[in-house]
Amino acid sequence: MQAERWRRLEQLYHSAMEQAEGERAGFLERSCAGDQALRVEVESLIAYAGQSGQIIDKPALEIVIAAMAEDLRARDGNQTAR
Numbered sequence: 001m002q003a004e005r006w007r008r009l010e011q012l013y014h015s016a017m018e019q020a021e022g023e024r025a026g027f028l029e030r031s032c033a034g035d036q037a038l039r040v041e042v043e044s045l046i047a048y049a050g051q052s053g054q055i056i057d058k059p060a061l062e063i064v065i066a067a068m069a070e071d072l073r074a075r076d077g078n079q080t081a082r
Helices: 002-018 023-030 036-051 062-081
Strands: none
Touching: 002 023, 002 036, 023 036, 036 062
């Protein structure tokens, strides 16, 4: 992912988290301006933050890395179980 895309993703994530939960969908609709891939990425980060049960003040890149590491661990676990 390009650096500019990461910055945009991080900015949208933090801005979305500042919105009331019921306002986020509308905010993302306006802010992502038809870029569905970007919206899905932001929504994924928001969902991950919700799973952890805390509001995350970390940069989005750290959240993405943690989610990817968790996914890789889960995949490795599934492969060794076969």
